[in-house]
Amino acid sequence: MRALIIVVATLATLGLAAFGVVAAQRANLPGSAVVAVQAAKPVAPLAASPVSEKIAQPAVQAPIAAPAAATPAPAPAPAAPAQPIRLAQNSAAPNGPAPAGAALATATPPGSGAAANSTGSCDKPGAMGLARTVEIDTKGGPAFGFEHFKQYDFLREHEVVLTFDDGPWPENTPAVIKALTDECVKATFFEIGEHATWHPEISKMVAAAGMTIGSHTWSHKDLAKNPYASDIEQAKQEIEMGVSAVHAAVDGPIAPFFRFPDLQQPPVLLSYLGERNIATFSTDLDSFDFKIRRPEQVIKSVMTKLEKRGKGIVLMHDFQHATAEAMPELLRQLKAAGFKVVHMVPKAPVTTIAKYDEMLRTQDKLSVNNTRPENAVVRTISGN
């Protein structure tokens, strides 16, 4: 009898242990541990300037650094909203006992979408609207985009995430924002730090429209090349100055979302971003819009690739005039083809590093007196 009890007890223990192993393995599964789903909630409309003239060619070097910004229009709203429905662990260290079933939390809590709350609701009749909002837990620096990273596949068939690089830029960025808000959809913008210091009012406008804002280095350097490849401190500075500059331009929280210029992603810097809890975004689908001059070709490029892939994180550039011009029609075609837009928000905003905030403040010493808005300094007193 005693022997029987021992046998039964042993079997029970082994069973529990086996269950534990299975549970632990499942908790290790990628994807849903990093991404939580929030209620779909559209955006409030935002008045933005219409598309107008073209900017000739992607300017690599930009205008004379003019830190004195024009008066920012609307009050900045947090780009990185808080408290959606959550769930998530680190991608690198599977320390979370996330039970497999709890991995992906979908919810439609009334009014709980912080992203939406910052801008109110969007109830334009016939507008595309957001299919859902997903929250990304950036702890450990998860990386997304099937072109390089295959682990996290959070989009369903016919879902797209729209991402825009290299802004903020006059005319083009406001035109993209207008097209998105006209359809009640949201996107993620990876801004270049220097551009954000030149056009902070546009960064603020992007944030006020409820878009998610990440960063794209300080000055768009290929970090896989020298001097950055051989000097990690310089590479870190290029990344961190970008984070600090975009953060300063928005003057509010931004997302710990990062995209490497030219999608050149040195492993050592991915590790660094992991320590910083900043997520990396490659792409599922590159529009190559920077090589395209005509809006209809941008549309064709995106639609053809999406129809082939069925879904994806789409890489475009709000810096590009053709893309800005293409957006209204592209959104119409996406909708007609049954595609739905998913918006990504971070679980928590990025933290900047004081050393680089300070570097940002001192990098433009020549303009130290130019802190007042232009319209307070210069006014027309005769003529038109």
Ligand SMILES: [Zn+2]
């Ligand atoms: Zn870029």
